[in-house]
Amino acid sequence: xxxxxxxxGLAPASVGALLLLLQACNDAPAPYDPGASPAxxxxxxxxxxxxxxRAPAWSPDGERVYYVRGNLRAPFSDLPTLFSIPSEGxxxxxxxxxxxxxxxPGGRPLTTPAVxxxxxxxxxxxxxRLAPPAGCGEAGWLCLSPTDTTPPPxxxxxxxxxxxxxxxxxxxxxxxxxxxxxxxxxxxxxxAVNPPEFQPVVGRVxxxxxxxxxxxxxxxxxxxxxxxxxxxxxxxxxxxxxxRRWRVxxxxxxxxxxxxxxxxPAWSPDGxxxxxVRLDRTRNQSSLCANMRVFxxxxxxxxxxxxxxxxxxxxxxxxxVEIIRPDGTGGRLIGEGLDPAWSPDGRYLYxxxxxxxxxxxxxxxxxxxxxxxxxxxxxxxSPDGAELAFARSTAGGSRHDIWIVPALP
Numbered sequence: 483x484x485x486x487x488x489x490x491g492l493a494p495a496s497v498g499a500l501l502l503l504l505q506a507c508n509d510a511p512a513p514y515d516p517g518a519s520p521a522x523x524x525x526x527x528x529x530x531x532x533x534x535x536r537a538p539a540w541s542p543d544g545e546r547v548y549y550v551r552g553n554l555r556a557p558f559s560d561l562p563t564l565f566s567i568p569s570e571g572x573x574x575x576x577x578x579x580x581x582x583x584x585x586x587p588g589g590r591p592l593t594t595p596a597v598x599x600x601x602x603x604x605x606x607x608x609x610x611r612l613a614p615p616a617g618c619g620e621a622g623w624l625c626l627s628p629t630d631t632t633p634p635p636x637x638x639x640x641x642x643x644x645x646x647x648x649x650x651x652x653x654x655x656x657x658x659x660x661x662x663x664x665x666x667x668x669x670x671x672x673x674a675v676n677p678p679e680f681q682p683v684v685g686r687v688x689x690x691x692x693x694x695x696x697x698x699x700x701x702x703x704x705x706x707x708x709x710x711x712x713x714x715x716x717x718x719x720x721x722x723x724x725x726r727r728w729r730v731x732x733x734x735x736x737x738x739x740x741x742x743x744x745x746x747p748a749w750s751p752d753g754x755x756x757x758x759v760r761l762d763r764t765r766n767q768s769s770l771c772a773n774m775r776v777f778x779x780x781x782x783x784x785x786x787x788x789x790x791x792x793x794x795x796x797x798x799x800x801x802x803v804e805i806i807r808p809d810g811t812g813g814r815l816i817g818e819g820l821d822p823a824w825s826p827d828g829r830y831l832y833x834x835x836x837x838x839x840x841x842x843x844x845x846x847x848x849x850x851x852x853x854x855x856x857x858x859x860x861x862x863x864s865p866d867g868a869e870l871a872f873a874r875s876t877a878g879g880s881r882h883d884i885w886i887v888p889a890l891p
Contacts, residue, residue, distance in 0.1 A: 525854045527874075528571045529884040537704050538862045538871040538884050539595045541602075545569060547862075547871050548577060548595040548604065549884050550704075562593040564606060569864070569871070569886065577604060577649055590655060594707040600714045603648045607706060607719075608655065610641035610662065641665075644708055644719055646730055659731045665706060667695035667722035693761035694722040694745050697801075703820060704860065705745030711753050711808075718747040718756055718808075725758055727808065739810030748822050748831075755805045755812075757822040757831055762800045803833055803842065817842045817849060823861045825889070832861040832870060832889075839872060841890050854887045863889060 529535045531551055539548045547569050552562040563584075564577040576582055581590050591609040598604070645660040697703050708719040717728045718738070725741040728734075738744075738756070747758040803822050806813040819833030819840065831842045832852070839855035842848070855861075857875040859882075864871070870889045873882040 524869075525885070525887045526571060527883055527885050528567055528569065528871075529574070531883065532881075534881045535884050536873045536882055537594050537707060537860050538873060539597050540569070540862055540864050540871060541566070541597050542599055542865060544865045544869075547884060547886070548597055549873075550593045550595065561591045562609070564592050564595050564604070567884070569869070578647065580652075581655055594704050596708045596710055596717070598646075598714045599710055599712055601648070602650075603646055603714075605644065605646050605708045605710060605717055607708065608643040608645055610643055642706070644717065644728060646717075661728050661733075661735060663721055663726075663735065665722045667692050667698070692723060693743050693763055694720070697745065697761060698722075701820075703746070705759070707746060709747050709749045709756075711749045712751055713753065716808075718749055720745045720747060720758075725756065738806070738808065740806055740813050741810070744804075746821055748824055749808075750805075750824050751826055751828050754807065755828075756808055757803065757805045757816070757824065759820055759822065760802045760804055762802070803831060805844070815847075816844065817847045821860045823863055825863055826865060826867040830890075832863060834859045834861065839870070850890060852887065852890055858885070 528547065529549065529551075533551050535549050535551050537550045540546075541548065545568065546566045548564065548566045550562050551565055561582075563582050565574045566577055567574040576584065577595065578592070582592060592606050593609070594607050596605040641662065642665050643656075643660050643662045645655065645658065647655070647658045651658060694705055697705060706720045706722065708717045710717055715730055717730060718725055719728065719735075720726070722745070723742070725738040725744045725747050726735040727738060728736075741758060741760075743761045743763060744758045745761060747756050749756055800818055801820050803816045803819050804813055805816060816831060817833070819835035819842070821834045822831045823833075824831060825841075829844055831844065833840055833842055835849075837856060839852045839858045839861050840849045841852060852858075852861075852870060855870070855872060855874075858872040859874075861870050861872045863869075867889055869886050871884060871886050874885045875882050
């Protein structure tokens with residue numbers, strides 16, 4: 483591993499582990515084809531939905547697996563819906579039948595379940611609205627391409643709410659504990675002035691997209707997924723810029739120092755550590771106003787296409803798995819990968835990398851592949867540590883189902 487991946491205050495883990503997971507972000511996982519080799523017992527598929535099943539999470543007793551079905555980026559159809567299903571397989575059930583419907587449309591867009599380790603409460607996130615296209619409509623004009631009259635929506639979400647609710651709770655969705663926050667993954671400067679050759683246009687927008695924005699746009703990773711501490715009074719989550727801690731019921735959250743560009747947090751079983759993924763900013767990609775014009779066009783039109791948006795887009799480099807104390811101290815590099823999940827004994831992290839799921843040792847970073855997890859992502863370890871639930875891409879790779887395999891001994 484090159485020195486650029488080591489930050490001040492981080493102790494390096496096993497280099498061999500990092501090499502095994504080198505392609506965690508850059509290689510798309512190979513789709514799993516169950517027809518190629520029949521899945522052995524006790525490897526089992528527990529969802530068979532025609533939609534996309536993602537982000538599994540175990541109930542505290544290990545009897546059920548919670549998951550989200552649907553596409554978070556679909557504004558009107560296939561809305562993300564929370565379900566649970568017996569871990570041995572069976573019929574799925576809506577987690578909140580008073581808030582959502584089986585078919586998605588007409589319900590509330592809810593996603594990323596995390597079950598309270600001490601009760602049946604579920605932490606989840608609600609999409610409040612889609613982010614507008616960067617810069618469009620904020621200064622009285624729209625961004626248009628020559629071939630499309632509708633600006634594309636931002637792949638990230640602008641307003642989200644982190645909520646906690648038990649399946650049997652009555653009342654409106656906002657009645658219980660909740661925290662609204664922004665998750666844009668970008669900064670904008672709408673006051674920048676165009677150079678003289680682009681006048682009389684009044685201004686352009688300077689947009690800076692952070693790595694989490696590209697991770698979601700290209701990989702559709704649920705990097706903002708919440709995670710409970712073991713005493714179930716605090717939740718850690720990501721807002722696309724850093725990690726934040728929220729004491730359940732309070733009106734605000736606090737940032738965790740040292741977690742810039744941190745995503746996908748997971749609180750350790752003993753509460754002493756938070757594992758997360760740090761996205762690398764070193765591979766910058768910049769573009770200047772590609773095919774963008776002002777609408778309606780100024781009269782007379784400028785002699786050259788008008789630049790209305792200047793963008794700096796941080797491309798995806800490596801994704802390092804790190805652990806840090808909840809107060810932001812003691813940061814340590816463990817390896818590379820995505821979607822970290824703790825083993826119940828706190829000795830290992832299961833991560834996605836290289837088209838499958840691996841187990842990383844906290845002590846030395848040694849990596850070991852988990853059998854029968856090709857095309858797997860978003861691992862979740864059962865409370866007894868015996869099994870691993872994860873989302874697996876089916877043949878074709880466009881959708882996922884929930885599978886369970888034995889965890890490593």
